Amino acid sequence: SQQGEEDPQALSIQEGENATMNCSYKTSINNLQWYRQNSGRGLVHLILIRSNEREKHSGRLRVTLDTSKKSSSLLITASRAADTASYFCATVGGMTTDSWGKLQFGAGTQVVVTP
Amino acid sequence: DGGITQSPKYLFRKEGQNVTLSCEQNLNHDAMYWYRQDPGQGLRLIYYSQIVNDFQKGDIAEGYSVSREKKESFPLTVTSAQKNPTAFYLCASTPGLAYNEQFFGPGTRLTVL
Numbered sequence: 001s002q003q004g005e006e007d008p009q010a011l012s013i014q015e016g017e018n019a020t021m022n023c024s025y026k027t028s029i030n031n032l033q034w035y036r037q038n039s040g041r042g043l044v045h046l047i048l049i050r051s052n053e054r055e056k057h058s059g060r061l062r063v064t065l066d067t068s069k070k071s072s073s074l075l076i077t078a079s080r081a082a083d084t085a086s087y088f089c090a091t092v093g094g095m096t097t098d099s100w101g102k103l104q105f106g107a108g109t110q111v112v113v114t115p
Numbered sequence: 116d117g118g119i120t121q122s123p124k125y126l127f128r129k130e131g132q133n134v135t136l137s138c139e140q141n142l143n144h145d146a147m148y149w150y151r152q153d154p155g156q157g158l159r160l161i162y163y164s165q166i167v168n169d170f171q172k173g174d175i176a177e178g179y180s181v182s183r184e185k186k187e188s189f190p191l192t193v194t195s196a197q198k199n200p201t202a203f204y205l206c207a208s209t210p211g212l213a214y215n216e217q218f219f220g221p222g223t224r225l226t227v228l
Contacts, residue, residue, distance in 0.1 A: 088158070
């Protein structure tokens with residue numbers, strides 16, 4: 001089953017602009033992760049935020065988590081053409097849930113950054 | 116170089132044939148996973164293994180089988196019972212089930228003709 005849903009499905013921006021994508025999920029989580037996938041390639045882990053954290057940064061990436069709304073957002077600042085990829089959120093359930101240790105992915109947001 | 120390798124990158128098979136996809140890692144990770152990805156969709160878990168000689172079904176295990184005889188290797192067999200096998204298959208590993216961040220291989224695109 002797919003736990004998360006990303007919004008929007010696709011995003012087209014110009015270099016230098018910020019890109020924001022959102023992820024909503026249904027059940028309680030231990031952590032939420034964001035991954036990036038270039039076309040036809042494997043996924044690359046970007047950032048992990050735990051259920052007791054509200055915001056995390058990594059370079060040009062900023063992730064927020066609102067557990068009361070069961071939602072997360074990923075912001076890419078000052079985007080570059082090389083940021084063109086699909087971005088997926090994935091959740092890991094708590095230790096007492098069936099999804100402990102397993103990632104449940106959303107359908108992803110396809111981001112195109114034009115020079 | 117440490118990492119996860121999958122072979123082949125592209126695979127073509129006739130309908131009704133079983134096919135085995137390779138996944139090897141030299142990261143000394145205990146846990147390994149197989150996912151299926153269809154166009155425009157996220158990843159769905161097929162099987163996972165926490166340790167050698169042990170594996171569990173994921174969300175879409177029907178028509179697939181796996182083995183884990185060695186820590187480094189987790190091959191996936193797509194059997195003729197899988198009704199719609201054409202997809203992109205991704206293998207991943209983590210040091211342990213509780214580690215959470217997964218390291219992915221480059222994927223194998225399987226096309227059944």
